Amino acid sequence: MNNQDVLGKQQISDYLKDLPHWREAPGAIAAVFQAKTSAVAIELLGEIARIAEVDQHHPDVDWRYNKIFVTTTSHDAGGAVTTRDIALASKISERAQALGVAARHELIATVEVCIDSDDPQRIVPQWAAGLGYRVMDDGSLVDPDRRLPAIWFQETVSPNPNRFHLDIWKPYSESSVVLDTLRDQEAVLDDQEAPSFVVATDRQGNRFCICTERDR
Known part of the structure; x- marks a missing residue:
């Protein structure tokens, strides 16, 4: 397979079986590593920079x-996961293991801001101008430096009185703990x-969604 190839969801799932540190995130794969000290964390950061x-x-x-x-994704492939991301993740995991750094799957999360609208195209340019965000092909907005939450617009003929909600993405493997806590x-x-x-x-009456990679 060519390194430029975009992976489908099943392919990503299959690859991640051999990458226990990593989980699927929206348009990416992600991991969190916790070292015993900040010095070791910085050492891992340096290793990641060299690999990259x-x-x-x-x-x-x-x-x-x-x-x-x-978080790794292939921006030149439209923000999708490719075999280059899988190869990079494998090398990062090898260095983390060599440094004795543990994975913290439960800390993997992505937050998106969602806005209900009956005509998203009327308001997308205003939000993009105000935030300095880039408009994506699907109409969502992203921070060019990918530091701040993405914004997407949920088109509906009858917007909820509370038009804003958050999508909180968690790996499916970790989502049951979050849902149990919400029930509590x-x-x-x-x-x-x-x-x-x-x-x-x-x-x-405020809403938010706990989202996972399953059944999408």
């Missing part, structure tokens, strides 16, 4: 004390579309 330079394929990396958050907090859960997503409503 050699491969000429650069992931998004966030260093927080003794944790390293890594007496949130109202609508699981008609589970496991793709579950709509949670808080005590004051």
Whole structure:
């Protein structure tokens, strides 16, 4: 398979069976590594930078004390997962293991802001201008530096009175813990579309969705 090839969902799932540190995220694969010290975390960060330079394929990396958050996608393939991402993830995992750094799957998460609208095209340019975001082919908005949450517009003929909600993406393998905690907090859960997503409503009627990679 050529390194430029975009992987389908089943192919990604098959590859991830051999990459236990990694989980599927929206348009990417992601991992979180926690070291015993910040110095070791920085060492892993340096290793990731070296690997990326050699491969000429650069992931998004966030260093927080003794944790390293890594997301990789192929931007030149339209923001999809390719075999280059799989190869990069494998090399990063090898270095993490060599440094004795543990994976923290439960910390993998992506947050998107969603806006209900009966005519998204009327408002997309205004939001893009205000945020300095890039308009994607599917009409969603992304931060060019991929630091801030993406925004997407849910077209509906009857927008909810509360037009804003968050999509909180968690790996399916970790989502049951989140949902159980929400039940303990007496949130109202609508699981008609589970496991793709579950709509949670808080005590004051505000909504957010717990989304996973399954059945999409």
